[in-house]
Every structure is written in structure tokens, then in C-alpha cells.
Amino acid sequence: MILVNNPGSWSAIYWPLEHAKWHGWTPTDLIFPFFLFMVGMGIVFSSRGSLAEAALRAGKLVGLGLFMAAYPFFQFATLRWPGVLQRIGLCYLAAWLLKRALGPRGLVAACTILIVGYWALLSALPLPGGAAPNLEPGTNMAAVVDQLFLDGHMWKQTKTWDPEGLTSTLPAIATTLLGVLAGLWLRAGHAAPRTATGLLAAGAALTLAGVAWGGSFPVNKGLWTSSYVLLSGGLAAAGFGAFYVLADGLGVRGWTKPFVAWGRNAILVFVASGLLAKTLALIKVTTDDGSLLSLATLLHRTLFLSWLPAYPASLAYALANVLGWHLALVALDRRGWYFKV
Secondary structure (H helix, E strand, C coil): CHHHHCCCCCCCCCHHHCCCCCCECCHHHHHHHHHHHHHHHHHHHCCCCCHHHHHHHHHHHHHHHHHHHHCCCCCHHHCCCCCHHHHHHHHHHHHHHHHHHCCHHHHHHHHHHHHHHHHHHHHCCCCCCCCCCCCCCCCCHHHHHHHHHCCCCCCCCCCCCCCCCCCCHHHHHHHHHHHHHHHHHHCCCCCHHHHHHHHHHHHHHHHHHHHHHHCCCCCECCCCCHHHHHHHHHHHHHHHHHHHHHHHHCCCCHHHHHHHHHHHCHHHHHHHHHHHHHHHHHCEEECCCCCEEEHHHHHHHHHHHCCCCHHHHHHHHHHHHHHHHHHHHHHHHHHCCCCCC
């Protein structure tokens, strides 16, 4: 996400690092659902056993998300209420409660109800005033709900709907439940070949189902459509299965070491990188020709655009962000300093 969120220029981004404009998907559109899938898996392995502990963790995530949205001006009258961490917090708590109340079959049923019910809500239920249902930005049922409850508190780039809005959080909970089911399968005690086969087979089946459903109910991250749930959940399961074979089945683990420091301080690097990017964009610098540039733009132009073409320079700036945070996280890991919620 740091690579995606920190290009040198938003007008010079290679397509795999961009979100799909509306229907369809790119590799970038898999980041968020993969993370929710991992949140679901983590619930199975978590030591948090009480509702109070789970609710506190969810509250911290939501609070951090709101802080990031408010920084640095803290204009609460127009504060964006939804967001990435807010959705993670809500999905975590919902999935935690459902796992506590239901067995594996019940979780499958809950997941099915969420994705089928969401499909019906967007595709079959008439809009207020009797208008036909649609999947267009700003006029679909999810947008109508956002406009009703979040008016004035939505993402400024969309204004009339929010990609982390209320209604689309329901299928995002289903994504998290798919992760819970994968975690339960992983802890079931099967032999490694069966564990891997189950993950890969389930991943392939979900992916194919998502592609098939996408023909009539398009894959769409902004709406978090049901086909998107199946496609991204399937790819997450298959991807984890492949890594499981490599790391646990074959014992090839050396390549994982650079990623460990990121996983141990995931919440720190997400929040800190977001706040740093905002700060660099807000600090203004007067150049020799009298123009006023943000510090982020100045760094991009001076360090990269001065000797690289636009697209490679933009990518190099993003990679420099990743490298800088990697060095910081490795240093924290060596000292045993971890920040968790």
C-alpha cells in the first residue's frame, strides 16, 4: 500500500499500481481484501478471548483511522467518517463475534447470506422513488445509503458516495469471514499436503465463481461487489496456499525474512506513512524561480524527475518510500520495538 499510495506524480502511474476506474480490477485492487482476509485468519490465532478485548481493538483501529482523516487540521464538521482502518475495525469485530457464535457451517452460511443479500440489495431492490436499481457511481443503492447517513462526511474525491461506506462494509465482512474459514482449515490439524490442497482448491473454486458471477454482477472494489468478494477471497486463499507449500511444505523460508519486520509493525507503518505523506504534501517550499511547491513534489523533481522520465521517476519515488520505511522497520525489529492495537 505504501508503494501504491506514494507515487511521485499521480499523473504518471503504471497501471498495476492504479485502482480500476470502476468495474474491473488491477493488482492494486487486491491489497485491501487480502488484508481483510489476513485479519480473518488472524482472528483464529488471536489470544483475545473476551468481547471487551475485541471491542477495544476495533475501537483503536477506528480511532486511528479517524485521526488519520482529521490530521492535520482536525475540521470535525467535514471529517470523513469512513476509511480503511475504520472498515478493518468494523469487519474485525463483526467477524470476531460471528466466529464466537457460529461453527464453520454457520460461518459459511453467514458469508453466503452477506454476499447474496448484498447482490439482491444492489441488483433487485428498487431505489427510493421507484427508480430501477443500477451499479453506477453515485446512484446505486450503496451510494443512496451513504448519502442518507454520511452526507458531508464522505471521501472528498467522490463526494456522493464512499468506497468504504456503510452498505459496502457488509460484503467486506464476508471477505473477512473467508479468512476466518481459511484460518480454521489451517488449524484443523490436517497433514501439510491436505492443508495445501484444500487452500489451493478452495481458492481456485472461489476465483472461478467470482469470474463467472462477474459477467452479470461486475467485479468492483468501490462497491465491494459479491463477485469481487469471491474473486479476491479466492486469490487470497490460493496465494496463501502457494506460500504455505513453499514455506511450510518445502521449508524454503529465507525469502520471507525481509517481510517479517513489516508484519510485526504493520499498524505503525500504515499510520506513520500516511501521516508523513500528508505532511510532505502540506509543507510548501519556494523554489529559485519563485514557484511554490509541496516538499513531496520538490523531492520527487529533484531526486528523480531531474534524471528519469516521468513514469520511472514516479515509481522510483514510491520505491524510495518503501525502502526508507523498510530500513526504519528493520531497525525497530532489531530493538524489539513493536506497536500494536
